[in-house]
Amino acid sequence: MKKIIWAMCNFAIGTCGANGELATTFADIGDAEENTTTMATDQGEVKELKKSGGVLVDRIEQEGVTYIETTLIDPTTLYQTLGLGTNSDTKVRVKTHVVEGNYSMRLTPLRTGGYGIEAPCTQISFLPQGEEAKGAAVKVRFTFLQGQQTTKGTGGAADTVETYLYDKFLYSASSD
Numbered sequence: 001m002k003k004i005i006w007a008m009c010n011f012a013i014g015t016c017g018a019n020g021e022l023a024t025t026f027a028d029i030g031d032a033e034e035n036t037t038t039m040a041t042d043q044g045e046v047k048e049l050k051k052s053g054g055v056l057v058d059r060i061e062q063e064g065v066t067y068i069e070t071t072l073i074d075p076t077t078l079y080q081t082l083g084l085g086t087n088s089d090t091k092v093r094v095k096t097h098v099v100e101g102n103y104s105m106r107l108t109p110l111r112t113g114g115y116g117i118e119a120p121c122t123q124i125s126f127l128p129q130g131e132e133a134k135g136a137a138v139k140v141r142f143t144f145l146q147g148q149q150t151t152k153g154t155g156g157a158a159d160t161v162e163t164y165l166y167d168k169f170l171y172s173a174s175s176d
Contacts, residue, residue, distance in 0.1 A: 008110040009037055011070060011140075013081075013124075016104040020121035020147040020163075023104035029078050033137060036071035037107070039117065066165055067143045068107060068117065071129065075138035084126060099124040105142045112172050119166040120147025 011032060014023025044062035051057050072078065076092055079085040085094040103124055107117040125141040144165045151160045 006037060006107070006109045006114060008034075009116075010108045010110075011072075012106045012108070013103045016102050016121045016147065019150075020102070020145065021149065022118070022120040022147065026104070026106055027081065029081065029140070030072045030074055033071040033073050033134075036139075037068065038070075039066070039068045041066040065143060067141050068105070068119075069139060069141045071137050071139050073134075073137055075128075075136070075140075078126075078138065078140075082124065082126065094128075097126050097128065099126050102145060103142075104147075109171050114171050116169050116171045117166055118169060119144045120149070120164070121145040 009032060011029045012026035013029055014026040016023050042065045044064040046062070047060045048056060049058040076087060079092050079094060080087045082099050084096055084099065085092050102121050105117075105119045105122045105124075109116055119142060122142040122144055125143065127139040127141070128136070129139055130136045146163045146165065148161055148163045151162070
């Protein structure tokens with residue numbers, strides 16, 4: 001039986017390739033706060049052509065924006081990982097909240113049989129937060145961009161390039 005609850009999922013990132021290829025190495029980005037991880041898609045722009053009387057003649061829907069958001073409990077090392085600041089033993093010197101470049105993202109569920117998400121190319125939004133009861137945290141949003149996978153041809157055949165937003169994979173302990 002498949003297990004679909006992410007439950008205590010793990011996030012890892014890596015620098016994606018120049019053409020949006022999936023990173024070859026990933027680094028853990030810290031612990032997500034319980035029940036803060038969500039995946040959503042905003043509907044894309046819709047264009048409609050209507051003739052007199054409001055009769056629909058044609059309709060085109062653009063691809064929407066898909067993203068995953070989570071809140072990280074202790075984002076201290078992430079400032080340096082993303083090039084947003086520098087860390088010392090006693091402080092983090094924050095220089096910006098704008099993340100330069102694109103990153104591959106992998107969400108791995110806690111349990112074998114759960115579905116994970118792997119996006120070859122995302123834009124990361126970094127939104128620091130804090131509250132008295134919980135302390136410092138950061139909301140991280142991974143907006144999926146078109147990534148690509150290139151499959152090398154055999155016997156002189158041309159390479160095949162496939163563009164995609166993300167893979168949904170069935171996690172097993174041997175996937176690590």
